[in-house]
Amino acid sequence: MFRYPEDLRDIPCPIEKTVTLIGNKWSILLIREFHLSGKALRFNDLLNSLKPISSKTLSSKLKDLVLYEIIERNVEDTIPVKIEYRLTEKGKDLGEILRSMAEWSQKWYES
DSSP states (O other): OOOOGGGGGGOOOHHHHHHHHHOSHHHHHHHHHHHHHOSOBOHHHHHHHTTTOOHHHHHHHHHHHHHTTSEEEEEEOOSSOEEEEEEOHHHHTTHHHHHHHHHHHHHHHOO
16 A cells, blocks of 8 residues: 555554655565665656566656655656666665575575
8 A cells, every 4th residue: 555755653663664665566576676776767667677577667656666765756857758776775674685685585485
């Protein structure tokens, strides 16, 4: 369920707050893509790397992550217009969480 950043103050548990921000499949995978690339990405780059995500879902998740200041959207006034997304400092801090999730999965589910 989407919540605006100001609504997060009402959530006392920090784990629940984090899950509210990024606790869905596509948001986590989007953040992973930015961490793995280490650079700004365009919409079609993300659409291709996250198949089978739909354009509608990708657009929605990008908007959420921009609103939560996990990623930033940069629009270049060119013809055609160039729009890129990149991790903010807040988004970069999530790298450790992703690494921990990967380590846990490797420990318990890979032989």
